[in-house]
Amino acid sequence: MSKDIVMETQNLVKKFGDGVTAVDDVSFKIEKGEVVGYLGPNGAGKTTTIKIMTNLIKPTAGHACINGIDVNRHPKEALKSVGSLIGVPGVYSYLTPTELLRYFGKLYGLPKQRIDERIKEVLNMVNLSDWKDSKVGTFSTGMERRLAIAKSIFHEPSILILDEPVLGLDPEGIKEMRELIKSFQEKDVTVFLSSHLLDEVSKVCDSVIFLYDGRVVEKDSVERIDEIMKQYRLIDVELLEDIRKSDLKDMKKIEMIDDVKKIDDSRIRVTKNDGDPGTTAEMLRKIVENGFDIVSYTPEKSDLEDFYVSLIEEKEGAR
Amino acid sequence: MKSIKDDICEDVRNTWLTIEFELEKHFKRKRVIISFSLAVILPLIFYVVPKIWADFPDTAERFASLNLEFVSLLIIIAGSLFAGDAVSGEFEEKTGLLLFPTPQRHMTIFIGKYIGALIPTMLVVSIYYLTVTGEVVGIYGLGALNLDFLKSFLVALIYSTSAVSVVFLFSSILQRKITSTLLGFFSLMMILPIISNVLQFLVETEPWYIVTYSAGLITDVFSATTQVGGGPGGGITRFSPDFYTGLGVMFAYTIGLFFVGLWISIERRME
Numbered sequence: 091m092s093k094d095i096v097m098e099t100q101n102l103v104k105k106f107g108d109g110v111t112a113v114d115d116v117s118f119k120i121e122k123g124e125v126v127g128y129l130g131p132n133g134a135g136k137t138t139t140i141k142i143m144t145n146l147i148k149p150t151a152g153h154a155c156i157n158g159i160d161v162n163r164h165p166k167e168a169l170k171s172v173g174s175l176i177g178v179p180g181v182y183s184y185l186t187p188t189e190l191l192r193y194f195g196k197l198y199g200l201p202k203q204r205i206d207e208r209i210k211e212v213l214n215m216v217n218l219s220d221w222k223d224s225k226v227g228t229f230s231t232g233m234e235r236r237l238a239i240a241k242s243i244f245h246e247p248s249i250l251i252l253d254e255p256v257l258g259l260d261p262e263g264i265k266e267m268r269e270l271i272k273s274f275q276e277k278d279v280t281v282f283l284s285s286h287l288l289d290e291v292s293k294v295c296d297s298v299i300f301l302y303d304g305r306v307v308e309k310d311s312v313e314r315i316d317e318i319m320k321q322y323r324l325i326d327v328e329l330l331e332d333i334r335k336s337d338l339k340d341m342k343k344i345e346m347i348d349d350v351k352k353i354d355d356s357r358i359r360v361t362k363n364d365g366d367p368g369t370t371a372e373m374l375r376k377i378v379e380n381g382f383d384i385v386s387y388t389p390e391k392s393d394l395e396d397f398y399v400s401l402i403e404e405k406e407g408a409r
Numbered sequence: 410m411k412s413i414k415d416d417i418c419e420d421v422r423n424t425w426l427t428i429e430f431e432l433e434k435h436f437k438r439k440r441v442i443i444s445f446s447l448a449v450i451l452p453l454i455f456y457v458v459p460k461i462w463a464d465f466p467d468t469a470e471r472f473a474s475l476n477l478e479f480v481s482l483l484i485i486i487a488g489s490l491f492a493g494d495a496v497s498g499e500f501e502e503k504t505g506l507l508l509f510p511t512p513q514r515h516m517t518i519f520i521g522k523y524i525g526a527l528i529p530t531m532l533v534v535s536i537y538y539l540t541v542t543g544e545v546v547g548i549y550g551l552g553a554l555n556l557d558f559l560k561s562f563l564v565a566l567i568y569s570t571s572a573v574s575v576v577f578l579f580s581s582i583l584q585r586k587i588t589s590t591l592l593g594f595f596s597l598m599m600i601l602p603i604i605s606n607v608l609q610f611l612v613e614t615e616p617w618y619i620v621t622y623s624a625g626l627i628t629d630v631f632s633a634t635t636q637v638g639g640g641p642g643g644g645i646t647r648f649s650p651d652f653y654t655g656l657g658v659m660f661a662y663t664i665g666l667f668f669v670g671l672w673i674s675i676e677r678r679m680e
Contacts, residue, residue: 106680144510147678166419167411169512179506184437193430197423197511241507251510
């Protein structure tokens with residue numbers, strides 16, 4: 091049985107005044123409790139989609155719905171269960187975290203006692219408890235970012251929309267953010283996450299949506315993408331002698347090799363068209379048979395990033 | 410499904426929360442203390458200076474009229490201070506990215522911001538008049554107070570709403586808060602008064618439709634229209650705003666510019 095659809099876009103289009111189409115016919119559905127990565131290069135339309143989904147901008151055509159409610163027509167109802175962190179928001183520098191969070195707590199209709207409890211809880215979560223009564227103007231960028239995260243989760247939303255959440259965070263902060271997202275996953279919170287850090291996305295997301303040039307080019311589970319990537323095994327091979335251009339051409343003629351790239355004078359990266367260890371042995375034997383002496387070889391793991399790059403290259407090639 | 414009544418109640422509640430939040434921000438930024446201090450210090454100058462170096466004017470009306478010449482300036486300062494960055498600040502500082510994706514109509518945010526600027530501006534005016542009233546009672550006795558004081562106070566309050574509307578409009582249109590604040594201030598302080606004076610003294614037309622001209626009612630309620638001396642060709646007519654026309658113009662600016670500003674703010678998007 092399929093789960094409830096909690097976020098949905100239907101043929102979403104956003105054209106700006108200068109004629110740029112930032113989002114072009116974007117449709118996707120996200121189920122309750124899913125953690126979805128929204129990926130794409132700069133200018134692909136990620137933030138524009140997120141801004142439409144949070145009623146910061148209106149679409150030129152199409153709809154964005156949360157819990158079945160059109161966000162742009164009924165933002166008050168649709169955004170009740172949503173916590174969001176969009177871009178790099180400014181934080182009122184003359185207020186303290188407590189004052190800021192208290193206002194948002196009231197806005198989300200939390201009772202006074204609960205607001206006090208949540209202030210303690212969320213500031214503790216984002217490691218800002220010691221600064222709860224300090225003016226935000228004295229904070230570092232990372233601390234401001236953590237406060238913005240605290241605001242987005244303050245009312246315990248069932249849907250979280252995060253646009254580049256680890257931007258401005260140090261490695262420790264990134265790790266904490268990852269743990270935080272994982273904890274939401276356990277609580278059945280739906281997370282929609284845009285990021286350019288594909289490694290981060292692969293660590294926390296169930297599925298990913300790839301956006302390119304304003305269009306969705308792929309939507310799949312991280313697990314399935316891993317399966318696909320296993321078929322594109324990369325092997326770094328170090329040869330005894332320096333490699334010439336003609337050597338690369340000769341190697342490409344070997345049947346199980348899809349591509350060969352020179353890494354440095356004596357090292358090459360071979361792309362195989364399957365992940366079978368048997369054919370790897372066969373391929374290495376053929377390389378030796380062609381007169382190349384192998385010093386060493388290292389199988390490289392293909393990841394989401396390789397998949398993403400291959401997808402983009404495919405799209406660029408199709409242009 | 411929520412009833413219309415519940416929906417409206419929720420909007421009113423959200424507007425009130427914005428007003429509270431705006432007032433808290435004004436307090437935190439020391440704007441309230443600065444403008445309230447000015448509202449006490451300015452009228453005190455009119456008491457202290459004649460007390461030490463000269464005599465007080467003969468009548469309470471003349472004293473009040475001289476003193477209240479500066480209430481317009483204070484209204485413009487307070488209006489610019491409280492409304493100048495109400496909308497533009499959210500966009501320039503990107504604090505709107507925190508504020509706007511929340512379960513409230515953008516309309517309630519901007520109405521709250523407008524009222525949040527209006528309340529302290531009106532309080533500044535009230536403090537100014539309280540101080541002047543205290544001075545008048547101290548110098549001329551309780552009997553010196555008459556209905557003109559109340560009329561002047563009401564006109565000043567209505568002018569406050571017009572001034573806040575003018576600045577609010579600039580804030581809704583412009584990108585940068587410093588530009589919207591300064592343009593709001595200089596429009597009321599220089600641009601509109603210059604146009605008004607040009608029309609009066611060079612074109613000899615009454616600029617009844619200019620709000621800063623109508624603001625003259627604040628002190629004009631204490632005296633009648635006067636003629637000022639002119640050059641060899643004769644006297645120059647100094648127009649004086651008609652009480653009801655002036656009030657009408659102030660109301661028109663308040664309502665008209667507020668709604669235009671509100672509409673622009675709602676339509677404005679964080680792109």
